[in-house]
Amino acid sequence: MYTVVGPMKSRAMRVLWMLEELGEPYAHVPAAPRSDEAKTYNPSGKVPALMDGDDLLTDSMAILTYLADKHGRLTAPAGTIARARQDALTFWLIDEFDAVLWAAAKHSFVLPEEHRLPAVKASLKAEFSTSAAKLSQRLEGEFLMGDHFSLPDILACHCLNWAVGAGFPRVDEKLFAYGKSLRARPAFQAAAAR
Numbered sequence: 001m002y003t004v005v006g007p008m009k010s011r012a013m014r015v016l017w018m019l020e021e022l023g024e025p026y027a028h029v030p031a032a033p034r035s036d037e038a039k040t041y042n043p044s045g046k047v048p049a050l051m052d053g054d055d056l057l058t059d060s061m062a063i064l065t066y067l068a069d070k071h072g073r074l075t076a077p078a079g080t081i082a083r084a085r086q087d088a089l090t091f092w093l094i095d096e097f098d099a100v101l102w103a104a105a106k107h108s109f110v111l112p113e114e115h116r117l118p119a120v121k122a123s124l125k126a127e128f129s130t131s132a133a134k135l136s137q138r139l140e141g142e143f144l145m146g147d148h149f150s151l152p153d154i155l156a157c158h159c160l161n162w163a164v165g166a167g168f169p170r171v172d173e174k175l176f177a178y179g180k181s182l183r184a185r186p187a188f189q190a191a192a193a194r
Contacts, residue, residue, distance in 0.1 A: 001025045001026060001027060002019060002024060002050055002051065002052055003026065003027045003029060003041075003156060004016055004019065004026055004027070004028050004029070004048060004049075004050055004052040005029045005031050005038060005041045005042065005047055005048060005049040005050070005051070006029075006030070006031065006033055006038070006047030006048035007030045007031070007033075007047070008030065008192070008194065009165075010033065010048065011047070011048055011060035011158070012030075012045055012047050012060070013158060013185065013191060013192075014048070014049045014060045014061075014063075014064060014154050014155065014158050015050055015060060015063050015064065015067075016028060016075065016191040016194060017066050017154055017158075017187055017188055017191040018063075018067050018068070018151075018154055019067065019191075020186075020188070020190045020191045021073075021075055021149070021154075021185075021187040022067060022071050022074070024067075024071065028194055029041070031047065032047075033046060033047050033077070034046075041056065042056060042058055044058075046058060048060050048063060050063045050066075050067075051058035052066075053184075054082065054089060061090065061094060061140035061155065064151050064154060064155070065151065068150075068151050072098060073148060074149065074150050074151050074154075075151050076145070076150070076180070081125070082145075085145075086145055086150060086151065089144060089145070089152045090151060090152050090155060093135075093152060093154055093155045093156055093159065094155070096127075096128075096131035096135075097128065097131060097132075097135075097155075097156065097159035097160075097163075098136075098155070100124050100127050100131070101124075101128070101130045101159060101162050101163060101166060103120070103124055103167075104120075104121050104124045104125070104166055104168075105166065107121055108121070108166070109121050124153040125168050125169060128163060128168050128169075129168075129169050131173075132160075132163075132171040132172070132175055133172065135142070135175060136171065136172050136174045136175040138179055139174060139175065142181070144156060147179075149182075149185075153182055156178075156179075157178075157182040158177050158185065159186075160175065160179040161179065161183070
């Protein structure tokens with residue numbers, strides 16, 4: 001059984017959702033980032049962390065990729081053109097969504113107050129809106145990779161949810177509906193209910 005370390009309102013939600021989609025049993029330790037409890041799993045205190053037996057894995061996207069590959073679901077097979085396209089979209093989402101949201105978070109509450117630049121958040125919100133419009137144009141089917149739910153959908157939806165919580169501008173109706181449909185998935189609901 002896996003152990004997922006990190007609170008629900010963190011990137012740990014991505015891992016919890018993935019495990020629910022896979023139907024794999026797990027224990028959840030909602031330790032806060034940099035807390036003593038989190039450091040018992042990951043010396044840096046960063047979350048999420050995943051314990052698979054005695055093996056520690058960190059970074060939400062590395063964990064998701066590992067789980068998808070290990071269980072052969074929610075991903076295209078490694079070494080295929082489909083996987084290269086999936087990875088390209090995943091990396092784009094990390095650069096254009098996740099990194100922008102993380103930068104805003106750092107200047108809101110993560111960095112020591114004397115290092116925060118609140119004025120930078122306006123440009124980050126504008127950048128996110130531009131990227132959201134591009135993602136909306138790219139969304140041609142029910143899911144980002146076409147007709148099947150996959151790892152990039154978890155990342156995109158988590159970032160869309162994060163953006164709402166961080167007070168970023170609302171995305172267009174197409175992307176809003178996409179996020180709403182993903183949040184209605186039973187696995188998302190099960191993870192969120194923990």
